[in-house]
Amino acid sequence: MADLVVRRLLIDLETPFARHWCGGDAFRSAFFNALSMSFPVGEQFFIDAVRNGFKALPADRQERFRAEVQGFVGQEATHRRIHGLFNNQLEKQGLVNAWGPRAQKRLKLLEGVDPRHWLGITAANEHFTAIFAEWMLKNHDLLDGCDARLKTLWLWHSAEEAEHKCTAFDLYQALGGSHAWRITWMRRVTFIFLSEALRQTINNLRRDGTLWKWRTWKSGASFLFGRRGLLRQSYQPWREYFRDDFHPNQRVSDLSQRWLAENVGQYTPVGAG
């Protein structure tokens, strides 16, 4: 069981940052911006899914999850709030978040649906985030040219995603969620996540005036498919989710703990789960 600490990040997000805050790179900035735009809606959904899943457990089985659920909710609520501040700056830069409202509309369709479906969707998304987090922590030097505040923001978020990657999955299993639905949701989530991320990245680049620049897509290709590319390195861990005996804990790494230990000056713990 994970002991999830909620941390307040000590970075200033009221002071504007450059449009190409990610090392002067238009594609990477637009891509990370797109992800951030999905977080407030997405993470609220994960919180609701985990809370409702917890409530659906019989009373005698809730105890094992109580502290972990509280920590999960605290961490995701903090992420939402901080990415909200980040997104406010993007709005001032003239970018328009279309992903968030589209996701909100889709998620409305799930009202009243069995909490295991909510958890199946959340567990799939959390696997995505965990893969992405691991990639980011491993390749943190790719963020070296970034605005230092934002590098901290993304690595802190990654570290906490790695910490709580099992919560939704374990609740799904505890409620008797099936393997068939788990992988069905993973297929759907993969399609929606990738197409939405691409769509919002293009939207951001278009408003930034860099969509039709050769340099933008050259950088995009190496960022996604290069030797250390995000998609290239994520394919294998993504596939693991389809195995019968998959569990998020099987991928062991100390990168999250290491980052948190080396960056204690960047946050204050506000409570343990």
Ligand SMILES: [Fe+2]
């Ligand atoms: Fe998060």
Ligand SMILES: [Fe+2]
């Ligand atoms: Fe998460």
